[in-house]
Amino acid sequence: MMQRRRLLLAATAVATPVLLPGCAGQSVADYAAEKPVLDLAQYFNGIVDAQGMFQDRSGKVVKRFSVVMHCQWTGDQGVLDEAFTYSDGSTERRIWRLVRGADGRYTGTAGDVVGQATGQARGNAFHWTYTLALPVDGTVYHVDMDDWMYQMDERVMLNRATMRKFGVRLGEVTLSFTKRAVP
Template identity: 30%
Template sequence: MSGLKSALAGLGLGLVASTGYAHAANFAFEDYFVGKTVADGHFAAINGVNRKFTVDLTGKWDGHVLTLREDFRFEDGTRDTKTWRFVKTGPTTYTGTREDVIGNAMVHMSGDTARFNYLVYLSPETKGNKVRFYDKMVLKPDGTVLNTAWVTKFGFPVAKTTVNFRKVDHEIRHKAKRHERVNR
């Protein structure tokens, strides 16, 4: 079960401007992740594993490296924490590392889409059950990000996950506007 949690932890990414809705021209990890982000996700595997989860993300940017802490809560009550470190290597590229990722994740952004892939041990304590994640993140017009990730083993798809990200400040403004309309 710990391996599944580690695998899911790799999915906690989002890409939207932190001060409102983003446009393709300013679609960047460091803009979106500074501060608080939340996500809801679902993981389904060919072996019947089917889990829902939420993620609270906290990001800090030092001008070159984005440190992104992901705190996962699964529907069965289990929790997991992972930390990504993304180094900006160019205007639209990053390399990412995390405690359970084998090597580096290479991130390439184009317009409203980010793509990256990386290897993960689903059983990190024994370095067993190695799989590859292929993430595609798309910035939506409403400022949310949809991440679809395929998990493969020996080149064959074995699982899929979807994660929807949104900025906490955007969520707070949306709730305040809704409350304002109700109280009129």
Template identity: 30%
Template sequence: MAIDDFRSTKPLLLPEQFFVGRLEGWAVLENLVGGLLKRATISGHGEFDSDTETVLFTEAYTFDDGHSDTLHWTIRKGDAGKYTGLENRLEGEAIGEQAGCAFHWKYTRDTPQANGKSFKLNFDDWFYAIDERACIVRGSAGRAGIPFATAHVTYRKL
């Protein structure tokens, strides 16, 4: 699947618009054969900083096993639908591409676990706009480039 496949689709999913304001969400993580690993609720809030032309987006995950994880993103739009992102637990930068209703986001992050440990995981997330207030994400998480979990996430703007 290539980002250009979505160029003519609508509505547009522009991170600098969608992630501004309050959001709520829900996530299900499955292993590769479809078995349930975790569930989570998500609360998010984003602001657009016009001086730096960045979105400052915070999302807090609360998992059914009791642990939580809060991400503090700084997302910058580049040229021709390209995006970069920073977050305090990232290895390097997140790289994104947008076209039509889709946004593709890839990054490696040291991700906290319920047992107090953390693992560096590679994320490969596809966001799809449903309408102006909702998007669905299908993502994968893995290590050393090998995926071992799939995430299904829904976000709704409040």
């Protein structure tokens, strides 16, 4: 029994320094000095096109899609109307309703989001988290989304979201947004 306890303590001592750095993660504050400064109401105003893919936990691309977003803001409230077209020909629509708060903080709701999304913008980055009700083969799963966006210039933004269930990484969504030029 004593030998088993020592072995467990030794394994914990070895594993802790390896595992803990992965738990810390990045912070939106890490990007506070980055340019261009992301203003969600400015970027997501008008029409934005996106191309994206979902990769499973092994890295295999299992779904590709394009999105056309019609976005508008009135004061601190925004509507992002997203029309998805998937590589298999299927379509989906999601309408985000966003509210800008103090200190770059935002909240959002959508029909397939459980509760409320919360996030914050700093510098060129926006980070938010939410629970998505994801239908798969007739069953709806609630998955946790850890969503990061990075504005590259006035027209391009990159997005990477990690999907988890019970803390287990299921896969990642990667998108490239391009804001249409205003004539």
